[in-house]
Amino acid sequence: MSGRHLAKQQPDSFAFSKKGETEAKYWIAKYPKGKQRSAVIPLLWIAQKDNGGWLSEPAMRVVGDRLGMAHIRVLEVATFYTMFKLEPVGKHLIQVCGTTPCMLRGSGKLIKVCKNRIGEKNTVSADGKFTWEEVECLGACVNAPMVQISNADGDAYYEDLDEASMEKLLDDLAAGRAVKHGPQNGRMTSEPLGGAQTLIDKTLYNGSRAKPLKSIPNAPKAAGKAKAKAAPKKNTVIAGGKKAATPKKAAAPKAAAKIAKPKLLKKARKEGADNLKRISGVGPKIEGILNTLGVFHFDQVASWAKKEIDWVDEQLKFKGRITREKWIAQAKALIKGAGK
Ligand code: FES
Known part of the structure; x- marks a missing residue:
């Protein structure tokens, strides 16, 4: 209600x-x-x-x-709707934005000015000229803190305010002087303070959105397309009578670490296959795959280095499982304990 x-x-x-x-x-x-x-x-x-x-x-x-x-x-x-005022208001209704960006940028100080000059919120000042209230974001956060002032001339935003400019604004309105809408600190619309910083180099931007420059003069070439500086030919004499150094061949990139197939058996040795399911993480299905690959014994698993682990990982289609479940350490422990 x-x-x-x-x-x-x-x-x-x-x-x-x-x-x-x-x-x-x-x-x-x-x-x-x-x-x-x-x-x-x-x-x-x-x-x-x-x-x-x-x-x-x-x-x-x-x-x-x-x-x-x-x-x-x-x-x-x-x-x-709170935009409809049900009580008389002053000639100028001042709505101070009190939402976070404006609050962080000093709307509390603007509220203090309003309280000192006008009185409590939603009351009419003694001279009948002002009423103020706090409102939620008015959508001009980029120029926070700001107020909207409504009067017989319409509704307008006053932005980039501080205590001094707010006092001046109230003085001017009270005296019937013309006031400038928008930023009160010299900022142009919502440009950065100190003026535009981008798109101001005429060699890079021709001022038109419709016709952007086809190419950017003097722009560094893209790294991938830049031509390498021509290397001097072998035994070329350069200024000073010295021979130009023959360029060294660029070092070939290191070969990517390879994976390698571990030592596999066609069948289990005659003493019989180890129970690979004793390795935590190996169930009947994985044991079956390992046997199919040619892995039957703990010592086979214990012998795997990184490249062999990567190969088996690929066959199991479960990358990282062997390392994560410490199969190698488990296999070594099972050999030590003769736990076949
Ligand atoms: S927070 Fe004040 S205008 Fe958006």
Whole structure:
């Protein structure tokens, strides 16, 4: 249930301004016949602008009548959305963004300024010029901290603020002086502080997105395509009368470590095959595969080095298993204990 209530003091009536009337008609006409209620939010917004920045109860009735809606339905919408103010506000409504990026960049200081200059949030300053409130992210985090200020001229963002620029902004608005929207620290839109850093070299960028340069002048060649510097021929004489050193052949890359087939048997020795299942990790299925490969005895397994392990791993299609389960150490222990 909404905790937002209508103001105790209400005017007797409300009427759209001429401009508001035109805008209301425009919005109503956007919806098919019988669906005019869909225009309730735009009409409430226009009514709020025409009513000094807040929605009075008579204004909601006028909107309801205009749209053929029960007044209670209009009231439900107006009390649900916090963009609709239900109490009178100052001439300038200041919305301070208090979400994390702005908070980290100093919105707490802006709130302090508002408190000192205006009073508690959602109250009207003594001179009737200001009301402030804290709101969630307004989508200008790149220039945090920022505020939105709404007044008869519209809604505008003021960004990159600090205590001093916030004080100045309030001074100028109170005095009726023109104020500049956007960043207040000289930043151009959301460029880096100090101006653009990229795409400013005309040899690299011709200023057009539509026609990028086909090739980048003076750009270093791609490593893979760069031609090697021509080596001097054998016995060439270079400046100073010395013979040019014959270039050494580049060292061939080391051969990749190979895998090797271990010593395999056609069949178990005459004393019989070892029970390879005694090696933890070897079950009947793996023992069968090992036997098929030609592995029957613990000493065969114990003799495997890395390259043989890799080969057997490949046959088992279970890379790393032999090492992980320490087959070699197990096989050696089983030989030592004569545990055949
Ligand atoms: S966090 Fe303040 S504008 Fe996004």
